[in-house]
Amino acid sequence: MAILVDENTKILVQGITGSFGGRHAQLSLDYGTQLVAGVTPGKGGQLFADQVPIFDTVSEAVEATGATVSAIFVPPPFAGDAILEAVDAGVDLVVAITEGIPVMDMMRVRAAMEGKKTRLIGPNCPGIVTPGLGKDSHGGCRIGIAPGYIHKRGKVGVVSRSGTLTYEAVWQLTNLGLGQSTCVGIGGDPINGTTHLDVLKMFNDDPETEAIIMIGEIGGSNEEKAAAWAKENCKKPMAAFIAGATAPPGRRMGHAGAIVSGGKGTAAAKIEALRDAGIEVAKNPSDMGQALVRAMG
Numbered sequence: 400m401a402i403l404v405d406e407n408t409k410i411l412v413q414g415i416t417g418s419f420g421g422r423h424a425q426l427s428l429d430y431g432t433q434l435v436a437g438v439t440p441g442k443g444g445q446l447f448a449d450q451v452p453i454f455d456t457v458s459e460a461v462e463a464t465g466a467t468v469s470a471i472f473v474p475p476p477f478a479g480d481a482i483l484e485a486v487d488a489g490v491d492l493v494v495a496i497t498e499g500i501p502v503m504d505m506m507r508v509r510a511a512m513e514g515k516k517t518r519l520i521g522p523n524c525p526g527i528v529t530p531g532l533g534k535d536s537h538g539g540c541r542i543g544i545a546p547g548y549i550h551k552r553g554k555v556g557v558v559s560r561s562g563t564l565t566y567e568a569v570w571q572l573t574n575l576g577l578g579q580s581t582c583v584g585i586g587g588d589p590i591n592g593t594t595h596l597d598v599l600k601m602f603n604d605d606p607e608t609e610a611i612i613m614i615g616e617i618g619g620s621n622e623e624k625a626a627a628w629a630k631e632n633c634k635k636p637m638a639a640f641i642a643g644a645t646a647p648p649g650r651r652m653g654h655a656g657a658i659v660s661g662g663k664g665t666a667a668a669k670i671e672a673l674r675d676a677g678i679e680v681a682k683n684p685s686d687m688g689q690a691l692v693r694a695m696g
């Protein structure tokens with residue numbers, strides 16, 4: 400089952416001929432992902448890695464290959480339009496890896512996506528991985544920049560605002576023998592497409608996912624909203640970690656969304672909400688895997 404993507408999902412990459420997009424497109428191919436198309440205007444008709452056809456537009460790529468997911472590796476000034484091009488082409492999911500997309504562009508994207516079927520993950524996110532069932536869990540679906548080799552197929556869902564902490568949690572789980580159903584990095588920008596709560600609901604409905612790790616950070620209130628929902632609706636064991644507990648008051652830390660304002664969005668408030676929901680809170684980043692072990696009893 401897993402959520403959002405699996406080994407049968409057909410992926411296209413916008414910006415596949417750039418150095419960053421090309422490098423990670425190759426890593427996805429090596430992982431066994433069904434990468435069926437690339438899109439770079441003006442380079443249609445070429446091949447990536449001697450096997451993946453490149454198209455001038457997303458609509459051409461979708462029509463020719465049946466791709467249902469687009470990964471965005473387009474430079475920030477053009478990434479908003481790239482997302483909207485994928486939405487107009489009717490893909491089910493857009494995973495925007497690009498960091499630094501102007502806030503006004505993302506406001507325009509969010510407004511234009513209202514009522515459309517396409518789900519957006521990101522921007523400024525590490526992407527999504529559903530590990531495969533083959534040797535070393537290869538043969539699943541890797542979209543974005545996460546290191547594929549740390550993943551292992553299993554029954555733990557991971558959702559996180561932080562890319563690095565996603566990798567740390569996954570590596571701890573794998574070393575504990577706890578594989579993952581799907582790992583979703585939602586990104587740290589203030590205007591993004593998918594929240595902790597959105598992913599938590601999907602994990603709660605997924606029969607393959609039997610436990611959940613949720614990783615948040617200071618700023619905003621999405622973690623509190625997810626905790627409140629979990630308290631009333633989620634019966635699966637959950638662990639969580641909130642980054643930024645030692646951040647000096649009033650200072651912006653890391654992600655654009657990690658801004659504490661009006662006394663809201665502090666680590667203490669988030670941790671209190673999580674504990675009130677019966678969620679096991681990790682003491683520090685190295686405790687995330689063990690926190691889930693404790694939650695699972």
